[in-house]
Amino acid sequence: MPSETEKSTSAPSDELDDARVDESDQEKSDGIALPSHVAGSGSLDRLVDTARDYARAAASDNTLKAYAKDWAHFARWCRVRGVEPLPPSPEMIGLYLADLASGSGPSPSQSTFGPQSASRPLSVSTIDRRLSGLAWNYAQRGFTLDRKNRHIATVLAGIKRKHARPQVQKEAILAEDILAMVASLPFDLRGLRDRAILLLGYAGGLRRSEIVSLDVHKDDTPDSGGWIEIFDKGALLTLNAKTGWREVEIGRGSKDQTCPVHALEQWLHFAKIDFGPIFVGTSRDG
Template sequence: MTKLDQYLEAATRENTRQSYQSAIRHFEVEWGGFLPSTADSVARYLADHAETLSLNTLRHRLAALAQWHIEQGFPDPTKAPVVRKALRGIQALHPAQERRATPLQLDQLDQVISWLDGTIAKAHEEHNRGAKLRHCRNRALLLLGFWRGFRGDELTRLRVEHVQAVPGEGMTCFFPQTKGDRTYQGTTFRAPALARLCPVEAYVEWIHVAQLDNGPVFRAIDRWGHVSDQGLNTDSLIPILRSLLTEAGIASAERYSGHSLRRGFANWATANGWDVKTLMEYVGWKDVQSALRYVEAADPFANYRLPSSKHKSVE
């Protein structure tokens, strides 16, 4: 690979590159399409998958196809009128409500952390290094993910050398590139030190017991307590979260996903008087619509609703 190839590859985030490669593979190998493609072929591809793939997934496939054609020097067939018209028709005939992750509420976070504290103490007493490491990692993962409103890919990309943590004061987390950072300026996020459920203390303890001084913050741990050199895969976060919720006694753990921490924090912040501008600046959203997708709308009739239990109708 030449230096130019390295720079060109670095211009696209790894997650985006992998997902685009998967989309191209689906079009070319699984569906049997040819590249470069025609607009009619792309429109037929959309029609063939209109009932099995979500509208957002179809848009993602179009973005991947568009990038492939542009990078290879071919005309972009996805901008053709027939493709755009096909997509509008699919949206009209197959409307779907956006599915959103269930937010993790603060009392639920408290319940999970209490369970983790108990399991950490038990693992320490039993000299079970593997269990202690996993529980310390998961506690730091949950608390930092919640109080910073991080996405799953941000948690897995966070590196020790980019974190400055001072117990009792706070911590900063630097990312050389974030989702909205198209100019590669880098972004620094700050997390508070709290009296309870403190992300700073949880992070410091995890780094101490894992003996980490560089590389990914959150890593896989085998049954013997060996900490991997590689960071956790983003896809592993949902199983970790659901497993923790289940073991801590949280009902319907399958409804939660990697965005549950982010949505949970956004709802907590809104309930505690944060305005949208403050929330956007803290989390890193660039537009209002992104922020509003994570916030549960207030119920304007909450104070006027009838009691739900033992209410009898008037005859």
Template sequence: MEPSAIPRPALPAALSQADEAALTDLYRRGTPANTLRAYERDLVYIAAWKTAAFGSALAWPESEAVALRFLLDHARDLAVAEPEDPAVQVAQRLIQAGLRRSLACPAPATLDRRIASWRAFHRMRNLASPFEAPGIAQARAKARRAAARPPAPKSANPITRPVLEQMLASCDASLRGRRDRALLMLGWASGGRRRSEIAGLMRADVTLDDFQTDRLVWLQLVETKTTLKGKTPKLVLKGRAAAALVDWIAAAGIEDGPLFRPISRADRPLPRRLSPDGVAQIVKRRLTLAGLPADHASPHGLRSGFLTQAALDGAPIQAAMRLSLHRSLAQAQRYYDDVEITGNPATNLLD
């Protein structure tokens, strides 16, 4: 399904075609790119499920019966259901289409996200969502509790300072090595940046004015998951991390455009930006070169590793959050709790 298939906002009847196009464009520009991609994926899945289950296209507004069937089909483990179960047959079609991995019950967060997208599509059309109906809302709450599971970490392990140093040691003087060194150090030392934030950085977002005098580099992210566009505070890189970034910019001759870019086989920077998946591949490759399993950590390990190391070094959590840009103290506190519990005197009661 094409991205343009995302439901357009409800429009006044007297609106001209030019104004209609401008308003639709405004919705797109005003929605984060990651959210748009999630909307597109969810709409493709929902539409395919409706076709497989009912043999018809999505309706606006959708009926409560369809919404309830969607909830029931995704709130149980179909691997133990009878093969002739309609939900199993629909799931098999989605698996064959590459839209579903298995018959296992999807994670509650996945179901919540798809329902949230479906509700958003209704809001765009100024329509009531069937998921607001009391009976369906109650069934959804029961499904969430029935499928509750411990939250899985976004990275198998945090990339703490010792692990990061091993990864950096694998970066040689080639352009690829300089890029990877700068990327890893920026991603870690600037507060644990998400891979989308690293990939989205432009040369114009980096200020080098204070590097020669104070060894400081300033970063200005346009937006993050927890900050609005234009509201993200400046972040700072110091010392080795700042020097690594300056070295990469000079070696690659980057004067404008994307900050981090793919490297050709001839060890030359390409003009396009590095993708978030490219950031993940760099982390995986450097872990392997450091003698660690490729799945030892994901790019989120840079973020969790920064906070874990801050806790290990005794940095105040408020100071760490000023760089990580965590909006929730409770969320950031989890990394500190994992470290501090080993120093809790109550753990020594038997000794």
């Protein structure tokens, strides 16, 4: 019988082991290498490194982190139940999806010793994301996960039919709504920043992630999502969007109070920002 100390520490230890194994697997699963029959050389090895960099850039850092967690969770789930995650088994993945949806089984984060409590059921969107994460991880390890296999597809279809919630259509924000928001802001540093964010985001139709990742100049920061150039007639935003780089032109407004370019200039001037991220946090006293 395991001691009380072993009981209390087995789960965290297993989670650490999962993390280490996952990191090791990730290092081995770049999938980009020279063919076995081709001898390496300095130029070819450099091209392999370049190709690996491009392969890593195929998904965002947040997506890769989420996929790594998905794999660690599934690997732990398999080990608790005495099965191996490799090679892919559509039957076991179907059972895994059913467990995620129902919350009927013990949580994989718990110790294998002692009483087990049911895990929390996950939403359909999270389950779908978990499945995408598994498919990506299997591909990096040289396997193909057939999501159309009946053991996976029919279970997922049933989960969506039984648990999916109808999508709530958000009401679009109109120009008068933005003006009302801007009018409520004070003229301290935080107010100047929020005014620039609202007006710039609305005028350019920008995502939140695009707004917060803007830099003053090109290549100011390694993880820059874009930069902005200000001209007499307006501003040009160069953005690293999901589908690649794109440019957004924003003209000056007829009134300074509602002009996105003027609001941006005011924020940059009074916040004394001339390098790096455009929008940063402010303290209570400015």
